[in-house]
Amino acid sequence: MPETQTGLQRALRHPLVWPVLALVVLLVVNVVAKPGFFDIRMQDGHLYGNLIDIVRNSAPVLLVALGMTLVIATRGIDLSVGAIAAISAAIACTRIVGAGDEGALTTAVMACTYALAVCIVLGAWNGFLVSVLGIQPIIATLVLMVAGRGISMAITDGQITTVHNTWFSDLATGYVLTLPIAFIIALGILALTAVLTRRTALGMLIEAVGINPEASRLAGVRSRTIIWTVYAFSGFCAGIAGLVIAANTNSVNANSLGLWIELDAILAVVIGGTSLAGGRFSLTGTLIGALFIATLARTVNNIGIPSELNYLFKAVVVIAVCLLQSPKARSAFRVRRSSGPGSPGSTAPALVKTGSAA
Amino acid sequence: MTQMDLQPAHGPKASSDADRPVIEMRDISITFGSVQALSEVSLRLRAGEVHALMGENGAGKSTLIKALTGVYSIDAGTVLVDGEQHEFSSPAASQAAGISTVYQEVNLLPNLTVAENMLLGREPRRFGGINVRAMNRRARATLESLGIDVDPTSELGEHPIAIQQLVAIARAVDVEARVLILDEPTSSLDTDEVAKLFEVMRRLRDQGVAIVFVSHFLDQVYEIADRMTILRNGRLVTERMVAETTQLELVKLMIGRELEVLERLDRKVSARTADESGVPVLRAVGVGRKGALEATDLDLYEGEVIGLAGLLGSGRTELARLLFGADSTDTGEVVIRSERRRLRSPRHAIDRKVAFSSEDRKAEGVIGDLTVADNMLLALQASRGWLRPIPQATRTKLVEQYLQALDIRPADPTALMRNLSGGNQQKVLLARWLITEPEVLILDEPTRGIDIGAKAQIQAKVAELSAQGMAVVFISAELEEVLRLSDRLVVMRDRRKIDERPNNDVTVGDVLEIIAGETREEEGPRA
Numbered sequence: 001m002p003e004t005q006t007g008l009q010r011a012l013r014h015p016l017v018w019p020v021l022a023l024v025v026l027l028v029v030n031v032v033a034k035p036g037f038f039d040i041r042m043q044d045g046h047l048y049g050n051l052i053d054i055v056r057n058s059a060p061v062l063l064v065a066l067g068m069t070l071v072i073a074t075r076g077i078d079l080s081v082g083a084i085a086a087i088s089a090a091i092a093c094t095r096i097v098g099a100g101d102e103g104a105l106t107t108a109v110m111a112c113t114y115a116l117a118v119c120i121v122l123g124a125w126n127g128f129l130v131s132v133l134g135i136q137p138i139i140a141t142l143v144l145m146v147a148g149r150g151i152s153m154a155i156t157d158g159q160i161t162t163v164h165n166t167w168f169s170d171l172a173t174g175y176v177l178t179l180p181i182a183f184i185i186a187l188g189i190l191a192l193t194a195v196l197t198r199r200t201a202l203g204m205l206i207e208a209v210g211i212n213p214e215a216s217r218l219a220g221v222r223s224r225t226i227i228w229t230v231y232a233f234s235g236f237c238a239g240i241a242g243l244v245i246a247a248n249t250n251s252v253n254a255n256s257l258g259l260w261i262e263l264d265a266i267l268a269v270v271i272g273g274t275s276l277a278g279g280r281f282s283l284t285g286t287l288i289g290a291l292f293i294a295t296l297a298r299t300v301n302n303i304g305i306p307s308e309l310n311y312l313f314k315a316v317v318v319i320a321v322c323l324l325q326s327p328k329a330r331s332a333f334r335v336r337r338s339s340g341p342g343s344p345g346s347t348a349p350a351l352v353k354t355g356s357a358a
Numbered sequence: 359m360t361q362m363d364l365q366p367a368h369g370p371k372a373s374s375d376a377d378r379p380v381i382e383m384r385d386i387s388i389t390f391g392s393v394q395a396l397s398e399v400s401l402r403l404r405a406g407e408v409h410a411l412m413g414e415n416g417a418g419k420s421t422l423i424k425a426l427t428g429v430y431s432i433d434a435g436t437v438l439v440d441g442e443q444h445e446f447s448s449p450a451a452s453q454a455a456g457i458s459t460v461y462q463e464v465n466l467l468p469n470l471t472v473a474e475n476m477l478l479g480r481e482p483r484r485f486g487g488i489n490v491r492a493m494n495r496r497a498r499a500t501l502e503s504l505g506i507d508v509d510p511t512s513e514l515g516e517h518p519i520a521i522q523q524l525v526a527i528a529r530a531v532d533v534e535a536r537v538l539i540l541d542e543p544t545s546s547l548d549t550d551e552v553a554k555l556f557e558v559m560r561r562l563r564d565q566g567v568a569i570v571f572v573s574h575f576l577d578q579v580y581e582i583a584d585r586m587t588i589l590r591n592g593r594l595v596t597e598r599m600v601a602e603t604t605q606l607e608l609v610k611l612m613i614g615r616e617l618e619v620l621e622r623l624d625r626k627v628s629a630r631t632a633d634e635s636g637v638p639v640l641r642a643v644g645v646g647r648k649g650a651l652e653a654t655d656l657d658l659y660e661g662e663v664i665g666l667a668g669l670l671g672s673g674r675t676e677l678a679r680l681l682f683g684a685d686s687t688d689t690g691e692v693v694i695r696s697e698r699r700r701l702r703s704p705r706h707a708i709d710r711k712v713a714f715s716s717e718d719r720k721a722e723g724v725i726g727d728l729t730v731a732d733n734m735l736l737a738l739q740a741s742r743g744w745l746r747p748i749p750q751a752t753r754t755k756l757v758e759q760y761l762q763a764l765d766i767r768p769a770d771p772t773a774l775m776r777n778l779s780g781g782n783q784q785k786v787l788l789a790r791w792l793i794t795e796p797e798v799l800i801l802d803e804p805t806r807g808i809d810i811g812a813k814a815q816i817q818a819k820v821a822e823l824s825a826q827g828m829a830v831v832f833i834s835a836e837l838e839e840v841l842r843l844s845d846r847l848v849v850m851r852d853r854r855k856i857d858e859r860p861n862n863d864v865t866v867g868d869v870l871e872i873i874a875g876e877t878r879e880e881e882g883p884r885a
Contacts, residue, residue: 202744204732211727218684218722219790220708220740279727 015273019288022271022321026295033303046175050298056172056180058294060085060258062287063186063241064265065272066193067123067234069286072269074210074227075278076130076137078234081265083148084122085242085258090155091115092243093252096163108167116239122148123235127228145262152254162251172248182244186290189237194283196233203281206230210278264293271321292321378441380405380568381457381537386425386435395421398435399594401587403537403568408559410583410600411572412612414809417589419572423539426570427459428452456536460526460543468515468522473497475514476529500532501525504558520547520670527555531562538562539570542807544578548670548835556582574807576605588612609810636660637696639829640712640798642681644690650676652854653689658798663820663830665844665861667837667869673853674833675717678802681831682714683707694798708741713791717803717833719780723787726776730766731757733775734789741794760789765815781812788816792823799823800831805839817843837866849873 011017030037030050040049064081071078095111096102122144129140174181197203208216209223216223241261246252270276271292272285296317299305305313323329379402388396396418403409411419424430426437428446437444439455446452466475473494474481482492497510506524514522523543530538540559544552559569559582571583579586580600588595588611595611603611638657646653651673658664666674679685681692683701692701694710701707707714716722725733734757739748748756754771761769764785768778775783784804791799801820805813820843824830834840840847847864849857849872857872 199747200744201739201742201747204728204736204739205744207728208725208732208736211725212721215716215722215725216736216740218682218704218714218716219737220705221736222705222740222743226744 015282016285016288018321018325019271019273019285019292022324023288023292023295026292026299026317030295030299030302037302042178046178046180050302052180054291054294054298055183057297058290059180059182059186060241060245060261061264061268061293062290063189063237063244064234064258064261065268065286065290066186066189066283067230067237068262068265069269069272069274069281069283070193070197070206070230071137071234072266072274072276073206073278073281074223074230075213076227076231077266077276078123078126078141078231078238079138079262080122080126080141080144080148081234081238081241082258082261083145083152084119084235084238085245085261086152086252086254087122087148087155088115088119088239088242089246089252089257090152090161090254091118092168093161093163093246094155096165096168097161102163103165103167105167108165111168112243115243116236119235119239119242120232121235123232123238124228126235127231130231131224131227149254152252152257156252156254158254160251160253163246164250168243169247169250172244182248185240185244189240190283190287193233197283202226202229207280211280265290267318268293271318271325273325379403379438380440381426381455382438382441383422383426384436384438386422386437387433388421388425388430389433394592396425396592399589399592400597401426402597403570404585405536405566405568406563407585408563408569408571408583410579410586411570411589412579412586412608413589413595414612414811417612418592419589420541421592422589423459423541423570423572426452426537427457427539453533457539458530458533458535458537459539459541460523460530461541466514466522466526466529468513470514471511472501472508472514472517472525473510475525476500476510476532478529480533496532497528500528504528504531505554518671520551523547524551524555527558531558535567537568537570539572541572542574543571544573544575551670552578574809576608580605612810638693639695640681641693642677642690643693645677645680645687645692646689647676647680647685648688650685650853651680654855656681656848656855658829658831660797660829661824661827662845663824663832663843664846664848665840666831666833666848666850667840667873668850669873670835671853672850672873673855674850675802676853677850677855678714678800678831678833681707681798682712682800684714684716705741708737708794711795711797712800713737713794713796713798714800715784715787715791715802715804717806719783719787719806724775724783726774728775729772730761730775730778730786731771733786734760734771734793737790738793756793760792764789764819779808781808784808784816785812788819796828798829798831800833802833803835804832805834805836813839837869841866841869 027037037050040047040051042048064085068078068081092111092115095114096107099107099111101107126141126144129135129143130137133140170181171185172182176184197206205216205221205226208219208221209226213223238258242258245257268289269286270289272282272287272289274281274285296314300310300313381401381403383399383401385398385400386396387394387398399418399422401411401422411422413419421430425432426446428449428451431447437446444451444455446455467478470478473496476497477493482489482496484492494510501508501510504524504527506521506528508517508521508525514525517525527540527543543555547555559571563569571579573579583600585597585599586603586608587597588608590612636659638659640658642654642656644653644655645651654673654677656664656677666677668674676685680687683692683704683706686702687700691698693699694707694712697710699706704714725736728736731753735748735753742748757771760766761771766778766782766785766789775786778786788801788804804816808816817839820830820832824845832840832843841861841864844861847857847859847861847869848855849869851873
């Protein structure tokens, strides 16, 4: 009996417990509201249903959040991802429109490659500001967050550019092996990130730089290169997200594409358990965080929250999740519960060792 | 070896009123998860007495102090204030009972002024705002009464750690505490500052304050403390009068069986002279940095240990940092294996097989949230670059090898670095550098604040490495240690090298005389 208890306790201490729990609760709420929520059926040769929509819609946020996870792990933040996504989409769309054969596969591939190359350069620019010039990340990336919108407007001449290229549209709406291509791309980048960080020493060095930059420097870690790499990677991820978003509507609106996606991405990272103070990061956590955000968006429609209360509802849920993850809030809750009537002995406080002022 | 006399602290004669403690902790037990940090430990603090809390790292000193200051909650046992039972559920409750603490790591706010730090949370007010002038006045008065020469309006972070420490003590004193806890207050202070601190402590003691003093320096304990409580492995060993206990006895009580380690350590005297015919492994030619070190020459040969002696702020750390490229030089150059080149970053030094372990273990060494294995392999991995991870088999082999060779506990590669004791962290950092197979090893205070067992092991390792041909620069505030280990002695003072000589029968007294040199006002050497 005690053994199962310690097993449970150990499981409860796993950092992914709370994000997973939050996601499950959210899904249960949906099923209660609409019992058919989990239904998935085959239609036109691919899977169809709410859950499929959720994973597809989670792709852009997941993509941006993957890059953001690494940036945050180095104690940084990248506010420019939304703008970079818009630039990426603007470049790809104008190039497709301007190409000789607008509908050809090579046109789409060339346009996307070109767009992503620019995004990597833009990410590297952020990395330059942060690692070489030593500008604080929030300010350094704010520059491109603002300027980037202007750049994408300039590229599209302030017009909504519409493209007609089925290959390009497939990025968002196509299916492979019955699953949405967008989600498969996001999973592919997740796998790539995982390999890049955990199969090489990059992950460990990123964490070292994020936890203690000075100690890392004295140990010979080239933190400048590492910081540069993660911002460039973040730009790359944001670029792919921009392509997926644009492909979804076959058009790019430089004003609104990817607007506020940086906030959703940061939220996904934080919900996934990576601390904004830098250091250890969890890519699986970020995946769960992105799925949570996409599920939340779907929930608003599903349980019929009036549209004017959308943002309020989202905020309340996010606060609840953050409280759930905060050890302080949890322990305060636990103390209150256990200090109710009929608990003379102090059994619970043993769990709470620090700062029990609450 | 010796059977411990575990006498209960609250014996039958705890009756006379004069002897009644201000604070009495009875049979305190604290567990963290499955770890029993304290087990039925008692502590009695009497007014007007300096009470030393003795024990090795991990003995439970810090835990006991944190229980007394309300940081940790107690699982079992009672705390009596003036004979009445109290519960210290928070630091505030403890402070209200008149208990003030200065922790080992200065935890003040470097971006605020000295006065703001001293009066933080109890600033004199006027018209609902802070009365800055009154605040500075009060801070100045307190500092002056303690003989600390600091401008209260200056920013705290501008001052060296030693001054910050004194400000922290001034802050604690300003509350007019009944119990003042000083946790390793002298670990960053030089002889003068220690003398000053002791002066303040004596004054406070005479005013009836009960002072808890925690220090690794036995001589300091014997100089200042009246009574002591000795802990080992989270248990109470005994309470003794300092005057009635010899140092040898004390050490026996503190470390139990490991005494032979200490004896071995005392016998080991290094008397080799390096082969100076060859080319130096490392040469410093007129190396200097503005405000840190005047132009200094130094030759380091294969297989020798150079001991850098000098007081805090004498330039010993600054020299070490310049040799490694941790700071950039303004003048001169570091020549490694005849290769003239300005060191622009630690990376340059590491690539040329130089390793440097900083004196500030916490800020410049430990990566707390990474595992012991990652911490050990960091330098090697960094020099390989991120694209070439160390193969798993090699990782395991290296980590296991050094966990054993340096006797690191717990011998668990997956343990988080921050959960290790200071001594074990230091050993992991030593391993980090040894794994890179350096030719030059610069150790700045590698044994500061760690227990005597770990200290002996690190010293033995240094001797062993130099015997194998490694060139070592060894820095320590403890002169005996420097003398025991080094083949050649370099004495620093006022940011320059003032003496260099082979270590042939040099005594602590000799070194102090060299340091005192020009102005002969040194008194009461702490070593």
